[in-house]
Amino acid sequence: MSSQISLVVKDLAEAVLFYQKAFGFGLVKQSARSAVLRYQDMRFHFCTDDYMQGRHDYSAESPVVSGMSPPIVFSLFHEQVHEQLHRAIGAGARVVQSLRQDEDGHYQVLLQGPERYFWLITDRT
Numbered sequence: 683m684s685s686q687i688s689l690v691v692k693d694l695a696e697a698v699l700f701y702q703k704a705f706g707f708g709l710v711k712q713s714a715r716s717a718v719l720r721y722q723d724m725r726f727h728f729c730t731d732d733y734m735q736g737r738h739d740y741s742a743e744s745p746v747v748s749g750m751s752p753p754i755v756f757s758l759f760h761e762q763v764h765e766q767l768h769r770a771i772g773a774g775a776r777v778v779q780s781l782r783q784d785e786d787g788h789y790q791v792l793l794q795g796p797e798r799y800f801w802l803i804t805d806r807t
């Protein structure tokens with residue numbers, strides 16, 4: 683059994699395409715209102731607002747719909763942070779905190795995707 687993180691999105695097809703292009707997420711499965719994508723050992727469940735209401739009997743909405751970004755940052759490990767940064771920007775991500783190097787020589791950059799979720803790309807495990 684594995685765990686996965688669920689993210690509510692406004693447009694499922696656009697979200698799946700963004701995460702595939704921006705971060706190299708692999709598609710595991712997809713239906714009309716939800717999709718499971720994999721990044722390394724992590725699984726992300728993307729679903730539409732109405733999917734959450736119908737399936738889990740509680741309401742959730744995309745940050746795009748609510749106008750508020752969730753107070754959470756997802757960290758993704760990538761050996762080539764510079765390469766990943768350019769790939770994500772090309773897919774539509776916005777830089778929130780510029781690429782920087784810490785005192786130990788590790789790189790990180792904070793991005794925000796079109797659905798307003800925050801992503802920290804780092805080469806530190």
